[in-house]
Amino acid sequence: MPNTGTDHIVTSYNEELLSLAQAIAEMGGQVEVAIENGTRALLKLDRELADLTIIADQRIDDMQREIDDMAVSMIARRQPMASDLRAIITAIHVASDLERIGDMAKQLARRSLKLEGLNLQPTFYNGVKNMTALVMRQVKDALDAYGNREEAASIEVCNRDDEVDAMYTSLFRELLTYMLEDPRNITACTHLLFCAKSLERVGDHATNIAERAYYLATGKQLTSDVQELQRQQIKA
Amino acid sequence: MDVLAGKVKVTSKTLDQTMNPAELMDHPIRLTARDVTVHYGEKQALHGISIDIPDRAVTSFIGPSGCGKSTFLRCINRMNDTIEGAKVGGKIELDGEDIYSPDLDVVELRARVGMVFQKPNPFPKSIYDNVAYGPRIHGLAKSKADLDEIVVSSLRKAGLFEEVKDRLSEPGTGLSGGQQQRLCIARAIAVGPEVILMDEPCSALDPIATAIIEELIDELRENYTIVIVTHSMQQAARVSQKTAFFHLGNLIEHGDTEDIFTNPVNKQTQDYIMGRIG
Numbered sequence: 117m118p119n120t121g122t123d124h125i126v127t128s129y130n131e132e133l134l135s136l137a138q139a140i141a142e143m144g145g146q147v148e149v150a151i152e153n154g155t156r157a158l159l160k161l162d163r164e165l166a167d168l169t170i171i172a173d174q175r176i177d178d179m180q181r182e183i184d185d186m187a188v189s190m191i192a193r194r195q196p197m198a199s200d201l202r203a204i205i206t207a208i209h210v211a212s213d214l215e216r217i218g219d220m221a222k223q224l225a226r227r228s229l230k231l232e233g234l235n236l237q238p239t240f241y242n243g244v245k246n247m248t249a250l251v252m253r254q255v256k257d258a259l260d261a262y263g264n265r266e267e268a269a270s271i272e273v274c275n276r277d278d279e280v281d282a283m284y285t286s287l288f289r290e291l292l293t294y295m296l297e298d299p300r301n302i303t304a305c306t307h308l309l310f311c312a313k314s315l316e317r318v319g320d321h322a323t324n325i326a327e328r329a330y331y332l333a334t335g336k337q338l339t340s341d342v343q344e345l346q347r348q349q350i351k352a
Numbered sequence: 353m354d355v356l357a358g359k360v361k362v363t364s365k366t367l368d369q370t371m372n373p374a375e376l377m378d379h380p381i382r383l384t385a386r387d388v389t390v391h392y393g394e395k396q397a398l399h400g401i402s403i404d405i406p407d408r409a410v411t412s413f414i415g416p417s418g419c420g421k422s423t424f425l426r427c428i429n430r431m432n433d434t435i436e437g438a439k440v441g442g443k444i445e446l447d448g449e450d451i452y453s454p455d456l457d458v459v460e461l462r463a464r465v466g467m468v469f470q471k472p473n474p475f476p477k478s479i480y481d482n483v484a485y486g487p488r489i490h491g492l493a494k495s496k497a498d499l500d501e502i503v504v505s506s507l508r509k510a511g512l513f514e515e516v517k518d519r520l521s522e523p524g525t526g527l528s529g530g531q532q533q534r535l536c537i538a539r540a541i542a543v544g545p546e547v548i549l550m551d552e553p554c555s556a557l558d559p560i561a562t563a564i565i566e567e568l569i570d571e572l573r574e575n576y577t578i579v580i581v582t583h584s585m586q587q588a589a590r591v592s593q594k595t596a597f598f599h600l601g602n603l604i605e606h607g608d609t610e611d612i613f614t615n616p617v618n619k620q621t622q623d624y625i626m627g628r629i630g
Contacts, residue, residue, distance in 0.1 A: 125563035126590070128570050192613040193589040 129194055136186050136207050137263065140214075143179040144259040147214045147221070148252065150176065151318065154224035155248045158311060159241055161232055169225035176218035183211040202335060206328040210262060213321040213328075217255065220314040220321075227307050234304040240294060243287035244308060247315045250280055254322035262329035271346045273326035274338060280319035287312045382407040382547065382577045383428065388442035390423050390432060397423045399601045400442065405547075405594075410569060410578040412588035412609070415598035416624070421581045424598070425549050428579065429465040430458055446547070463490055466540030470552040472532035474524030474539075479516050482524040482535055483507060486543040502542055510538035511568045530561025534568065541576075548572065550580040554587065566591050585625055589613045597621045 124130045150169055157166035187208045190196060196204055254273055261269035291305040291312070330338040383405035390398040398420045405411050413421035423432070430451065432438040444451050451461055463486065475482050483503045486492075493499035503520070507513035512534040516527070524535050533553060540548055550569075554562040569578060569591050582588050588595050589609060596606040597618075605618040616622045 125560065126567045126570060129590075188614060189610055193610065195586050195589070 132186075132190055132194070133200060133203060136183070136190070136204065139179065139183050139186065140207055140210055141259070141263055143176065143183065143211060143214050144255070146172070146176055146179065147217050148255060150218050150221035151224070151248065151252055151255065154221035154228075155244070157225045158228040158231070159245065161228055161236075163229065163232070166225040166228045170222050173218050173222040176215060180211045180215040183207055199332070199335070202332050206262070206332045209328050210325050213324045217318050217321045220318045223314050224311055227311055231304060231307055234307075235298075235300045236304050237294075237301075240291070240301075240305060240308055243283075243290050244311055244315070247280070247283050247287060247312060250276075250283060251315050251319045251322065254280065254319050255325070258322045258325040258329060261326055262332065265329070265333040267330060267333045268346075270326040270329035270333065271338065271343060274323050274330075274343055275347060277319055277323045280316060284312055284316040284319075379406040379408050381405065382447065383579075384443075384445045385424075385427075386443045388424065388427055388440065388444060390420070390427065390441075391439045392435070393437045397601050398427075401603045403596060403603060403606055405577060405579060407577050408573055408575065409594060410573050410580060410592040411594040411596065412592035413579065413581045413596050413598060414583075414585045414588045414624075415604075417583065418600075419598040420601040421596075421598045422551055423601075425551055425579060425581050428547070428549055429462050429467055431462075431467065433458065460490075463543040464545055465547045465549060466543065466545035467549045467551065468533070468536050468540055468553050470555050472529060472536050472556065474527070474532050474535050476523065476525060478521045479507075479524050479527070479535060480520040483538050483542045486539060490543055492543065506538040506542040507535075509541050509572070510534045511564065511571075512538055528561070530557050530564060533557060533561070533565060537565075537568065537572075541572075545576065547577045547579065550578065552581055552583060555583070562587070585613075597624060599624070 124133075150172060153165055153169045153172075156162065157169055187204045190204050191201075194200070254276060257269060258273045260266070261273060288309065291309050294301045295305045327338045330336070336342075381404040384403075385405075386402050388398060388401040389396065401420075401424055413425060415421050426432045427440055427444060428451075430440075432440055440452065446461075446465065450456070451465075475485060477485065480503055483506050484493075484499050487499060487502045493502055504513060504517075507516065512531060515531060516522075516535075524532065527535060533556075537548075537553075554565050557565065566587070569580070572578060573593075580588070580592065582591075592609045594607070595609045595612040597604045597612065597616075597620075599620055605612065605616060605621040607617075612621065613625060616625065622628075
């Protein structure tokens, strides 16, 4: 259960904060499913799954609007302070990042429809598979850090963004190689390049969520100084 | 932790109850006021107020000092009758019955429409007798056991019983400010009201005591129609489902609390809630 801290005297306030946290958790769940489905539609060229993923994005967009409305209403009516204020404000940001991740998943699904009939080798997919696994882990860990208000876990996600970027660069080079080997690979590999870019953007949004998690837990913005300090502490 | 697997359901019930007064469509109108005016001698304090108050919900009256919100509140249980030179015009109906009808028993009205004031005003009696006084006068208890039950039940409903159960014979004035106010609420509840009027019930209380009263109001609204006058619009935003904004004796705007505080229609309302000078 998402941790919203000590109970308020007014129980309805408590319940509203819990509902907001649960809404973020639910939206996060839907978005994770969307990435998984979008990628699977891409890897298996599953038209039906692709269509379902595209349609399901509407619900994700609706959830972002609902969370925004909830947050605005609570700010107007409850005059939240301290960690309650941070929870409500960061919920708006996190919902926005999740909505963008949902859009990326939809893009993956759309691309899968374009890949049909193209010259595709299974090896082309390996990089995308690995990158998907990594960014999905980033999204899950960021949301866990947010839901549990964990400082250390949020820094870990931010630090791991370097791995995502490195993987993207490596995948970029790999796909270029295939394109250079055989011009018939160009169309398919270009589409996969765009997919890789989408996944890299998902990683960035996961990092954003982790930064919000840090802010929620500590009341401070996560700066590069803090991240660097943590890296050194881990090395030592 | 599996919350991310979409297994957690969003509980919209609570959200609906606190944020979505569309559910008030199930709540019938309890009180109606039409073109209510009040004069204190030559001075007109209220200019034609018309408003519907829904059952089992909290309606708050907000507005700057002297806007007429307390004057209008006092019309609802005819407390203005006790003010010399006060003249009330227009019509107020409780469950379709004109409360200014000459046949109406005003004492009975004030039992049906209870009132809690800004400064807690327990009687100079024991805690028990404070709550028992009303039921005794109105003949609501057939026996001592009945009376005991009414006292205990009222103190429980007012969220005070656990704190005072071992000292019911001690004076009510010995309690803290917040406890005294809850005692006054228990006193109002004891005579079985349908409507509870509250005139700035928390102005004299600290934030914790205020939060306890606000939690109590949240519970009470399941069984009573509540109207609260408050000079704190933040309190109105927290506690009520409907809000009415008064200014210079006029009702400027009335609607769902969420709408009033996020998107008011009237510019005067907007200026007031934003703290801008109109």
